[in-house]
Each structure stands twice: as structure tokens, then as C-alpha cells.
Amino acid sequence: MGAKNLIAVSFLFMGISIINAQEQIKEDTIARTKEIQEVLIKAQHKKQFADHSNYTFDKEALEKARHSKDLLTTLPELQLDPIFNTVASIKGGKTLFLINGIEASDNQIKSIAPTNVVRVEYFDIPPARYSQRADTVVNIITRNPEIGYSYGADITSALTTGFVNGSAYAGYTKGKNDFGLEYSINFRDYNDRAVKSNYDYQLNSSHYRTEEVRKDHFGYTGQNITLRYAHVVPNDFVLQAKLNTEITTSFVNGIGSSIFYKDISLDEHKVLKNSNSDYVIPTLDLYFSKKVGKKDELSVNFVGSHFTTNSTEFAKEWEIVSGNSIYDNDMILKAKQTGLVGELAHVHTFEKGNLSSGYRISNTSISNDLHNLSGFSQYNVNYLEQYIYTEYSGKKDKFSYRFGLGLTNIHNKTYKSTYDKWIFTPKIILGYQLKDNQMIRFASSYKPQSPGSAALSSNIVQWAPNIVQKGNPFLKSSQIWSNNLIYSFSNKYFDFNTNLYYQLTERAINQYFVLDNETGGYALTYENAKNLQLYGIQLSGSYKPFANRLLVLRAVITPSSERIETNNGTVIKNNYLNNYFVISSEYKNFSVQYQFNIPVYTLSGVFLSTNENMNHVFVNYRLKEWTFTSGMYWLGMPSEYKTKSLLESLVNYSRNTQIWNNKSMFIVGVSYDFSSGKKLQIQKKLNNSTATAATF
Numbered sequence: 001m002g003a004k005n006l007i008a009v010s011f012l013f014m015g016i017s018i019i020n021a022q023e024q025i026k027e028d029t030i031a032r033t034k035e036i037q038e039v040l041i042k043a044q045h046k047k048q049f050a051d052h053s054n055y056t057f058d059k060e061a062l063e064k065a066r067h068s069k070d071l072l073t074t075l076p077e078l079q080l081d082p083i084f085n086t087v088a089s090i091k092g093g094k095t096l097f098l099i100n101g102i103e104a105s106d107n108q109i110k111s112i113a114p115t116n117v118v119r120v121e122y123f124d125i126p127p128a129r130y131s132q133r134a135d136t137v138v139n140i141i142t143r144n145p146e147i148g149y150s151y152g153a154d155i156t157s158a159l160t161t162g163f164v165n166g167s168a169y170a171g172y173t174k175g176k177n178d179f180g181l182e183y184s185i186n187f188r189d190y191n192d193r194a195v196k197s198n199y200d201y202q203l204n205s206s207h208y209r210t211e212e213v214r215k216d217h218f219g220y221t222g223q224n225i226t227l228r229y230a231h232v233v234p235n236d237f238v239l240q241a242k243l244n245t246e247i248t249t250s251f252v253n254g255i256g257s258s259i260f261y262k263d264i265s266l267d268e269h270k271v272l273k274n275s276n277s278d279y280v281i282p283t284l285d286l287y288f289s290k291k292v293g294k295k296d297e298l299s300v301n302f303v304g305s306h307f308t309t310n311s312t313e314f315a316k317e318w319e320i321v322s323g324n325s326i327y328d329n330d331m332i333l334k335a336k337q338t339g340l341v342g343e344l345a346h347v348h349t350f351e352k353g354n355l356s357s358g359y360r361i362s363n364t365s366i367s368n369d370l371h372n373l374s375g376f377s378q379y380n381v382n383y384l385e386q387y388i389y390t391e392y393s394g395k396k397d398k399f400s401y402r403f404g405l406g407l408t409n410i411h412n413k414t415y416k417s418t419y420d421k422w423i424f425t426p427k428i429i430l431g432y433q434l435k436d437n438q439m440i441r442f443a444s445s446y447k448p449q450s451p452g453s454a455a456l457s458s459n460i461v462q463w464a465p466n467i468v469q470k471g472n473p474f475l476k477s478s479q480i481w482s483n484n485l486i487y488s489f490s491n492k493y494f495d496f497n498t499n500l501y502y503q504l505t506e507r508a509i510n511q512y513f514v515l516d517n518e519t520g521g522y523a524l525t526y527e528n529a530k531n532l533q534l535y536g537i538q539l540s541g542s543y544k545p546f547a548n549r550l551l552v553l554r555a556v557i558t559p560s561s562e563r564i565e566t567n568n569g570t571v572i573k574n575n576y577l578n579n580y581f582v583i584s585s586e587y588k589n590f591s592v593q594y595q596f597n598i599p600v601y602t603l604s605g606v607f608l609s610t611n612e613n614m615n616h617v618f619v620n621y622r623l624k625e626w627t628f629t630s631g632m633y634w635l636g637m638p639s640e641y642k643t644k645s646l647l648e649s650l651v652n653y654s655r656n657t658q659i660w661n662n663k664s665m666f667i668v669g670v671s672y673d674f675s676s677g678k679k680l681q682i683q684k685k686l687n688n689s690t691a692t693a694a695t696f
Contacts, residue, residue: 046490048439050400050431051393052123052137053488057114060548064586065114066627066673067152068140069106075122076495076542078138079554079582082595082616082633084186085156085165090556090580091540093135096126100142102240102287105226107169107182109140111150113675116142124497125429125443125484128389128404129345129358132447148173154671156629161661162189162219165669178230189219190661195254199464200652201522206263210464214256214271223247235291242285249278258317260326260465268320275313281305295349303341310334315462329373329462336367353394360387366453373460373468373519379415385450386411391427402429410450414473416458423448423479441486451475451509455526466521467513467651476528479506496541501534508532510566511605513651522651526605529566536560554582562603570648574608576600589622599640606649610642618667629669638663 047054057071065071072087073080078095081088086106089095097104099112123130123137130137153168167184193216200209228242254273259266282305289299315329345358364383370376391404406425412418427445434440457471485500507528516523538558545551558578565571578600584593594617601608618631639662645653 046495048437048488048490050439050441051125051127051402051429051443052121055120055122057117062114062117064549064622066622066625066671067110067675068112068114068117068120068142069109071114071117072109072120072138072140074549075120075138076554077122077124077136077497077540079595080593082593082618082631085154085167087138089136090554090582091136091538092580094133095136095138096130096134098137098139101139104140105182105184105224107167107184107226108180110152110167110673111169111171111180111675112140112142113150116675118143124486125441128356128391128406128427129343129360131427131445132387132408147175148676150673150675152671152673154627154669154673156667156669158665158667161191161665162187163661163665163667176232178228178232180226180228182224182226184224186222187219188221190659191217192660193218194658194660195256195655196657197464197655198653199467201466201650203466203521207261208466209261210258211261212256212258212271212464214254214273216252216254216273218250218252218254220248220250237291238287238289240285240287242287244281244283244285246281246283247279248281249276251276257320258464269317269326270320272314272316274315275311277309277311279307279309281307297347299343299345299347301341301343301345303339305339306337308334308336313461317465326465327462330371331373331459331461332371333459334369338365339363350394353392355390355392357390358388361385364453370459373462381415381453381456382411382413383450383453384411384413385409387425389425398433400431400433402427404428404445406447408448410448410477412450412456412477414456414458416473419476421448421477423477437490439488441484441488443484443486444482446479446481449478449480449505451477451526455509460519460523463524466519467524468516468519468521469524472526475509475526476507478508478528480504481506492547493544494541496539496543499538499540501536501538503534505532505534506530508564510564511607512566513606513645513649513653515650524651527567529564530569531565532603533563534560549584549586552582552584554584556580564603566648572603572606572646572648574601574603576602578602578611580614591620593618599642601642601644604643606646607643607653608646610640613637613640625672625674627671627673629667629671631667633665633667634662635664 045056045058055075057074061071061074069087072078077090078087079090087095087097097109099108118141121139121141123139126134126137149172151170155164155166157164164185164187167182169180169182171178171180195214195216197212198210202208223246225245226242228240230238230240232238252273252275256271258269258271260269284304286302287300289297291297311333313329313331315327317326318324319326339362341360341362343358343360345356348355362385366381368379368381370378386409387406389404389406391402393402395401404427406427408423408425409421410423411420425445425447429441429443431439431441455471456473456475458473460468460470463469481504483502487498489496508531510527510529511524512527513522513524536559538556540556541554543553556579560578561573561575563571563573580597582593582595585591595614596616597611597614599610599613601610613634615635615637616631616633617635618629621628638658638660641657643653643655645651
């Protein structure tokens with residue numbers, strides 16, 4: 001089936017579902033709940049709330065699943081990411097996974113037997129405590145048995161190139177004590193990445209053009225080791241300690257050539273670009289929760305980490321004939337980083353609703369020793385954020401609601417500037433039950449977004465002759481106002497959402513080229529644009545023609561428009577049709593899946609960049625506790641990434657990157673998963689993590 005035909009089919013089944021939504025469906029009797037009122041969809045084992053859906057699973061799904069991760073992929077808007085072997089939302093964005101309210105890794109999810117899963121809560125509108133950290137929250141609710149153990153391992157590898165995903169886990173529960181040990185690795189080693197870059201600009205009354213072609217050998221290794229212990233006294237208190245170690249290394253070794261034009265003359269150059277980074281992040285996570293009476297619960301969470309990041313970059317360009325150096329860029333960064341997060345939360349249960357309140361503070365301190373084009377420097381930066389929130393959820397008749405009030409303080413201190421601002425962060429969610437299987441929802445929120453450490457950095461690296469890249473320590477935080485009007489419909493064939501959305505970002509972070517007095521050329525840097533507007537309609541969901549998993553079609557189709565007004569008043573517009581499609585089939589112990597998309601250009605500062613292309617197929621066969629996997633990624637094509645500058649840019653820039661190692665990459669894999677008894681999972685209400693490593 002061609003892409004155009006599949007798009008037509010997707011629009012057709014969504015259109016049919018809207019027509020079906022007008023059918024008369026007998027109303028269900030809904031019991032009073034202490035949370036937002038739900039709507040029961042019997043055919044899909046689904047309860048629809050104003051801010052999330054609850055899913056339960058039938059006998060067939062439980063028998064076919066190896067673990068709870070397999071159950072997650074049966075949800076209409078969740079999908080297996082074959083590149084990293086993790087579960088992700090088909091709508092994109094960051095997805096946070098919880099087990100009974102505690103943040104969970106992929107291995108923890110796999111450690112739960114399907115029969116121990118009570119339900120899965122899918123929050124497409126995250127609660128207040130997660131709203132600044134994730135776009136989607138998935139909470140797996142499990143039973144709490146007295147004894148049990150689980151263990152397993154899996155590995156997936158390409159046969160002709162460096163591509164490996166692997167993991168292993170073991171868990172044991174006895175009485176009130178729960179122990180867990182996990183390990184995961186993602187290894188990449190590609191020696192055939194082709195990069196073509198062009199730069200065209202006017203400088204000092206002369207016309208310059210650089211045409212660069214480079215071949216890279218690059219790769220990275222990410223490892224994660226976790227040791228955890230929990231002591232649980234049901235209906236009384238929970239104490240958990242978790243020690244996590246993240247080990248990351250990466251490298252790029254590139255060699256190429258370029259043709260450098262100045263007016264009517266040209267020179268042939270050689271180009272060398274190498275970089276390396278490595279860091280080990282040990283993180284201690286302590287959590288305590290205590291029941292206070294029958295209606296109150298207090299929770300405390302502390303997370304701390306301290307580590308050193310080492311980053312180097314060496315870039316060189318020289319004339320082939322004379323050997324004269326055009327530039328030498330030797331950047332060495334050693335950053336000592338300390339991250340601390342603390343949170344206190346309280347939940348009170350009323351007869352008809354819940355009141356949740358909390359305070360969270362996070363602080364990241366970085367001490368930099370930097371050697372770059374400007375020489376050697378030592379400087380400290382500190383990023384502090386405080387968040388106070390309270391929200392109440394309840395219902396009245398067919399109306400359900402959630403009101404939240406928050407106050408966020410961002411205090412960013414670089415060695416050149418200090419930014420301090422308190423921002424009011426309200427949120428409102430309203431839901432109205434149209435019929436048993438239909439709901440219309442409205443959500444509106446206002447929240448800040450702080451610039452990343454790379455954008456705030458004053459580090460300088462050479463891109464090309466006369467062009468450097470650097471950050472802007474004077475950046476201010478952005479403020480995002482989001483509005484969503486969502487119509488949800490579900491029956492035994494369809495489960496989808498139609499989301500009409502509008503988002504306004506004030507002081508949006510914008511990357512652009514400027515004349516740079518320090519270097520005498522151009523610099524790619526950052527500014528706070530006046531605003532960024534994004535609006536459109538998103539159609540997402542799944543269609544089961546036979547009302548089972550013999551054939552399932554998933555799709556996301558998003559006609560969108562974006563408009564950015566830069567600091568100098570220039571208005572930039574872009575329209576696009578984002579898309580993603582999945583066709584899957586399950587029969588007895590076999591399953592097959594095909595994923596593809598049509599890449600589109602979206603705005604990124606003064607650039608238009610494409611999303612990653614997809615064209616993947618993979619097959620699974622299950623034999624008792626064993627699962628065998630085979631597949632091919634990027635069928636008939638390399639993975640490809642394109643960037644081009646807009647007409648408004650001072651530098652006409654384009655870049656096309658293709659990883660030929662990925663073309664028709666054949667992979668094989670095997671996994672073994674076993675569980676005995678029912679694993680104890682604690683109900684943790686707070687989940688935090690320190691900032692990721694600061695690299696440039």
C-alpha cells in the first residue's frame with residue numbers, strides 16, 4: 001500500500017468513526033468516584049477521564065504478553081520504538097513511565113508479569129507534578145503480593161554494523177522487602193556517515209561560498225546500572241533507596257574536503273573534525289511516604305548527583321596546495337556538575353474529589369574549565385528552579401474538572417548575567433461526557449521553559465571559515481500558553497482523539513546568524529524572539545477492522561502552521577503535515593509490524609529541519625519464555641536528516657546527513673523473561689531527576 005493510499009485510508013477510518021460517534025449508545029451506570037468521573041468503554045476495556053484514560057486487559061491480551069511492556073504496546077497511542085527497543089507515544093514528545101506512581105525504567109516495566117497488572121493509566125494531560133517534565137504520563141497499577149521473583153535478559157544486534165541494544169534485570173520480593181538490579185546498554189558504531197554542508201554569504205563587500213563534503217566515523221555507548229531497595233508496610237509507609245549509575249561515551253572522527261569560493265577565485269581545502277565526550281553520573285534517589293489518617297498522605301523525595309563531564313573537539317581546515325591553515329579549533333571542556341532535587345507533597349481525599357499540593361526545588365551547579373578559540377577560562381554557572389503547586393479534581397453530573405494553581409521561580413546565574421523571575425502557572429481542565437464512549441475536553445495551561453545549558457553557554461566552536469557557533473548567557477526563560485480542545489471516541493473498532501490546539505510561546509528561544517565583532521565573521525547564536533505561535537489539528541488513534549489484534553492500523557496526522565516573530569520584527573511562517581503510520585498483526589505466537597512516515601520540514605530558529613525518516617519492519621515469534629526477533633530498519637534507504645536556512649538568514653546554509661550503515665539494516669534478537677509470584681511495587685507519589693550532563 002502506497003503512502004498516499006494509506007493516508008487516505010487513515011482519514012477514511014477517522015471520518016467513519018466520527019459518523020459512528022453519532023450512534024445512540026445505551027448509557028452506563030457510573031459509580032461515584034473520588035477522582036475525576038470516568039466513562040466505561042466495555043468493548044475496549046477503557047475508562048475515559050477528563051485528563052487520562054484507564055485501560056484494563058482481556059484474557060487474550062494477558063496470555064499473549066510476556067510482561068507489562070507488551071501490554072503497553074496494545075494501547076492505541078503507544079508504540080514500540082524499534083531503534084531503542086523502548087515504548088514511546090505515537091504523538092512524539094517525552095513520555096514518563098510510572099509503576100504505582102514511582103518512576104520506572106524499561107527493565108522495571110518488563111519485570112512485571114501481565115497477570116499482576118490491574119490497569120494502566122494513560123495521561124495525555126499530565127498532572128501538575130509532572131506537567132513541567134513530560135508530555136505524556138503512563139502509570140501501571142499492579143497488585144501487591146507477599147512474595148515473588150523475576151529475571152530476564154534480551155539482546156538485539158545488527159549483523160553488518162555496530163548496532164546493539166541489550167538489557168538484563170532481576171527482582172525479588174519477600175514480605176515487606178523488595179530488591180531489584182538492572183542493567184542496560186545501547187551501543188552504536190557507524191563508519192559511513194556522509195555529511196554535505198554549504199555556506200553562502202556576503203562579508204566585507206565580498207561573496208563567499210563553502211561547499212564541504214565529509215565522511216564520519218561516529219558512535220556512542222550508553223550504559224545504565226540500577227540497584228534499588230524498598231521497605232513497604234501497606235496502608236502505613238513506604239521507604240525506598242535507589243542508586244543509579246549512567247555511563248556515557250561518544251566520539252566523532254570526520255575527514256573530508258571543501259571548495260572555498262571568494263568572489264571569482266576558489267581554493268581546495270581539506271577538513272578534519274573530531275570530538276569526544278564521556279561522563280559517569282551516579283545518582284542517589286531517596287523516597288519516603290507516610291499515611292496520615294484515612295484521608296491524608298505525605299511524601300518526601302530527595303535526588304542528588306555529582307559528576308565530571310569531559311568534552312573535546314578538534315576541527316581543522318587547511319589549503320591542499322600550500323598547506324596553510326585556515327582555522328584550528330581545539331576545544332577542551334571539563335565541567336564538574338552537582339544536581340540536587342527535593343520535593344514535599346501532600347494529598348487530601350475529599351468525598352467528591354482530591355486536593356494535591358506540593359513544593360519542589362531543583363538546583364544544578366556547574367564549574368567549567370574551558371579552553372577554546374578565546375583562550376582558557378574558568379567560570380561557574382548555577383540554575384535554580386522552584387515550583388509550588390496545588391490542584392483540585394472532581395466532578396458534577398456529566399462535567400468533570402481539574403483546577404491547578406502554581407508559582408514557578410527561575411533563577412539562572414551565569415558568569416555574565418543573572419536572571420530571576422517568578423511566574424504564575426495556572427491550569428484548567430474541563431470534561432463533558434457526551435455519551436458512554438465519547439467525551440469532549442478542554443485544557444489550558446501557562447508555564448515557563450528555561451533555556452538549556454548549551455544555549456546559555458558562552459563557549460565558541462568553529463563551524464566553517466568565517467563562521468562560529470556560540471551560546472548566549474543573557475537568554476531569558478520562555479513562557480508557554482497551551483490550549484487544547486479534544487474529542488475522544490472509542491468502540492471495539494476505533495479508539496482515537498481529535499485535538500484542536502493553539503500554543504503561544506513568548507520569548508521563544510531562536511537560533512540565528514549575526515555579524516560577530518569578536519571573530520570578524522558570522523556567529524550562529526541564540527536570542528529571545530518576540531513570540532512563536534503553533535496551531536493545527538491532530539488526528540491520532542487506532543483502527544481494528546476485525547475487532548481484535550489480527551490487524552491494527554495506527555496513525556497520527558497533524559496539519560499544522562507555525563509562525564515566529566524574531567526580535568527585529570521579522571515574521572517567519574511554515575505549514576506542514578506531520579504524519580506517522582503503523583500496521584501491525586498478531587496471530588498465535590507470531591507478530592509483525594511495519595512503521596513508516598513521510599518526513600516534513602519544521603521551524604528551528606532560522607532553519608527548516610526534517611524529522612527522522614522511518615521505514616521499518618520487524619517480526620517476533622514467542623516460544624514460552626523465549627522471544628525471537630528479526631527485522632530490517634530503513635528499508636531501501638539510509639537514515640537521513642536535512643536542514644536548510646530561511647531566506648531571512650544572513651548566511652544561506654544547508655546540510656544533508658545520511659547514515660549509510662543504517663540502509664536496509666538487518667537485525668536479529670532474542671529475549672528471555674520469567675516471573676514467579678506477584679511482584680511488590682511501591683506506590684511512590686514523587687518522581688524527580690537531576691539535570692542531564694551539560695555539554696556543548
